[in-house]
Amino acid sequence: MPLRLALYQPDIPQNTGTMLRLCACLGVDAAIIEPANFPVSDRAFRRAGMDYLDRVEIQRHASFAAFERWRSGAGHRLVLLTTRAAIPHVAFTFQPDDVLLVGRESAGVPDAVHEAADARILVPMRPALRSLNVAMAAAMVVGEALRQTGGFAALASSG
DSSP states (O other), rough: OOOEEESSSSSSSSHHHHHHHHHHTOEEEEEEEOOOOOOOHHHHHHHHHHHGGGGGOOEEEEHHHHHHHHHHHHHHOEEEEEEOOOGGGGGGGTTTEEEEEBTTTTTBBOOOOOHHHHHEEOOOTTTTTOOOHHHHHHHHHHHHHHHHTTTHHHHHHTT
């Protein structure tokens, strides 16, 4: 199974579309953990995702509990991107079937989700600033995970 990017209750359809486009272009599966702050439909994020949405495997989960049942049953490690972490993403060792989880743009993830993660990582930033745009952070971490696990080489050889 390829790397997967999971979006926890996304707030902004344009960011969701951008992350789904990222997944399509880089061969990463996606998961959306509902409820979202907008209708979870192709139309809601078609502008940012453009015509790439047909090229990404998207799994929808009705709740975090449903997502956790799927994840634990499949045996995938959950890696949370959070400003509350101590481990920089470039110092973390990724595995090819990790599930990378990003939180809501407005609030991140609740403590219970934070605690459920097998690992917590952050993108290092200047101390005076709060956070990156969630889609930007996701792109940086997905890129590092693919670099470490040979995902870019697999893309290059696939044509």
